[in-house]
Amino acid sequence: MTLAIHGGTPVRATPWPSWPPPLDPAQRELVTKVLESGLWGATQGGSVVADLVDAFARRSGVQYGVAVGNATLGLFAALRGLGVGRGDEVIVPAYTFVASATAVLLAGATPVIADVDPADLHLSPDAVRAAISGRTAAIMPVHLAGSPAAMDPLNDLAARHGLAVVEDAAQAHGATYKDRPVGGLGDAGVYSFQASKAMTAGEGGLIVCRDESVHERVWSTCNLGRKLGGQWYGHPSVGWNLRLTEIQAALLLPWLDRLDEEIDRRNASCAAIERELAIVPEVSVPPRPDGTTRDSRHLLMLRVDPGVDREFLLTAMAAEGVPLDAGYPPLGTMNALTAEGARVEPCPAAEEAARTVVWVRQSMLMDPAGPADIAEALAKVLSGKPA
Ligand SMILES: *Cc1c(COP(=O)(O)O)cnc(C)c1O
Numbered sequence: 001m002t003l004a005i006h007g008g009t010p011v012r013a014t015p016w017p018s019w020p021p022p023l024d025p026a027q028r029e030l031v032t033k034v035l036e037s038g039l040w041g042a043t044q045g046g047s048v049v050a051d052l053v054d055a056f057a058r059r060s061g062v063q064y065g066v067a068v069g070n071a072t073l074g075l076f077a078a079l080r081g082l083g084v085g086r087g088d089e090v091i092v093p094a095y096t097f098v099a100s101a102t103a104v105l106l107a108g109a110t111p112v113i114a115d116v117d118p119a120d121l122h123l124s125p126d127a128v129r130a131a132i133s134g135r136t137a138a139i140m141p142v143h144l145a146g147s148p149a150a151m152d153p154l155n156d157l158a159a160r161h162g163l164a165v166v167e168d169a170a171q172a173h174g175a176t177y178k179d180r181p182v183g184g185l186g187d188a189g190v191y192s193f194q195a196s197k198a199m200t201a202g203e204g205g206l207i208v209c210r211d212e213s214v215h216e217r218v219w220s221t222c223n224l225g226r227k228l229g230g231q232w233y234g235h236p237s238v239g240w241n242l243r244l245t246e247i248q249a250a251l252l253l254p255w256l257d258r259l260d261e262e263i264d265r266r267n268a269s270c271a272a273i274e275r276e277l278a279i280v281p282e283v284s285v286p287p288r289p290d291g292t293t294r295d296s297r298h299l300l301m302l303r304v305d306p307g308v309d310r311e312f313l314l315t316a317m318a319a320e321g322v323p324l325d326a327g328y329p330p331l332g333t334m335n336a337l338t339a340e341g342a343r344v345e346p347c348p349a350a351e352e353a354a355r356t357v358v359w360v361r362q363s364m365l366m367d368p369a370g371p372a373d374i375a376e377a378l379a380k381v382l383s384g385k386p387a
Contacts, residue, residue: 003384004319011377012321016370019363020200026254034250041245042067048249053206055256056191059174060184060208064215066222067206067244071170071192073222074205075103077242078188079138081209081218082164084109088137089343090166093123094330094350096142100168101331101342109137111342113332117150118349120289121301121357125153131345132157138164143172143182145359146198146263146296150289151177151185158186166190170205173198174263175296183208188218193248198262198298198362199255201248266297266365273300273360276375282308282382286357300360301327306352313381314358320377325359 002008023031030048039046053065068074084090086108092100094113101111114127123141139158141149149167158165165186169175173191175182183189191197193204207222209215217237219228225239226232274285282305288295302324304310310326317324330351331337332344364370 001380001384003316003381004321005316010319010321011380012373014321016361017363017366019196019361019366021366024254024258026257027251030250030254031247034246040247042243044246046246048246048253049244052249052253055253056183056206057208059256060181060189062184062208062210064210064212065206065208066215066218067204067249068222068242069205069244070194070203071168071190071205072099072103072106073242074190074192074207075099075140075166075168076106077218077221078166078190078207078209079104079107079109080221081207081214082138082166082187083217084137084164087135089133089135090138090140091123091128091131091136092140092331093142093144094332094345094347095121095328095353096144096168096331097170097328098331098334098337099170100140100142101337104140105337105340105342110135111331111337112136113330113337113342113344113347115345115347115349116353117289118352119287120147120150121286121349121353122147122149122289123154124349125150125157127345128154128157132161132163136161136163138166140166140168141186142168142170143175145301146172146175146298147288148172148175148177148182148292148295150291151182152291155186170194170197171298172296174259174294176294178291179293184210187211188214193252196362198296199252199259201244201251204244204248204252206244262366263294263296266362267295269365269367269371270295270297270300272371273374276371277378280375280379280382281305283378297362297365299362300365302358302360304356304358306356308382310355310358316381316384317377320381322364322374322377323361325361327357327359328354330354
């Protein structure tokens with residue numbers, strides 16, 4: 001069969017579902033109510049942000065939460081609330097979005113970029129152990145693509161060395177590890193509602209935490225250094241306005257009612273893709289860490305044989321109507337981070353991942369016809385690849 005890149009007929013001509021999905025009636029109703037109320041800000045007496053925070057804290061199995069403008073700022077506020085700052089080091093995985101590291105810089109601390117596990121691509125407990133120094137203050141596991149990180153070994157290490165744990169749950173709304181929700185497994189967890197995420201208000205973020213005093217400090221960081229319940233013009237600490245609006249919260253609160261169904265749908269697609277890929281030996285689905293009970297499948301990461309020309313694969317797949325993404329460069333290769341003082345540990349597994357992993361987008365996992373098209377296009381492109 002002639003590849004579409006060589007003038008053949010593409011596997012898929014129909015467009016993929018849009019992301020975000022169309023507004024549902026509950027979102028439309030709540031957003032309209034907030035707009036008509038005039039209570040758009042977070043400090044005018046509206047209750048939607050507070051309801052969203054409560055719902056997320058409850059779903060994360062903890063008592064407290066703070067809504068923020070985005071997860072980059074949320075990670076910063078979580079670190080600051082845990083007392084991490086100048087002179088401290090924070091260990092982050094090498095295969096993640098750049099914001100995991102830039103949030104550490106924002107807090108005035110030094111990101112230490114450690115390798116991921118070569119199989120599951122999550123922050124490697126062995127690499128963390130090797131990266132710990134006298135200045136290490138925190139570890140930031142990332143629940144990559146909706147797959148929970150290996151939290152038990154990481155929490156054990158943190159406990160042994162007296163380190164804080166901030167979970168970057170930006171991609172993992174609704175995921176569970178050993179039947180416990182991510183976000184509530186460390187000292188603080190941070191979700192993102194940026195436009196590409198599994199729940200979105202265009203932008204937004206939310207921090208959850210268990211400890212009352214951590215909550216007070218995180219809240220103060222996000223509210224100009226005020227004290228919870230204190231004076232409006234009293235600023236006993238230094239803080240910033242990092243707040244989410246009621247309008248954004250009105251898009252998100254109703255979404256929680258359909259999140260589980262959407263996660264189930266993406267999981268069904270991933271299972272179908274994995275079955276269909278049995279006939280494509282060059283492509284495999286990376287295993288998940290022990291203890292994974294629910295992967296929220298923000299994306300599906302696929303491992304491609306190192307012998308495959310990945311640039312050709314990506315171009316040919318796009319021509320077949322199945323565009324895949326190349327994913328992250330390793331954080332340690334980003335000069336902007338090292339120029340700001342980031343310390344880079346050896347990261348061969350992240351470098352290998354950057355060369356051999358491709359991503360299937362979330363919107364494609366929402367289409368029941370997606371798995372067959374994705375597998376057919378992969379089989380076609382890989383059997384027609386140049387010698
Ligand atoms: C999206 C993302 C962030 C940053 O979230 P924003 O809300 O865009 O600031 C941080 N970490 C990871 C892993 C992400 O995917």
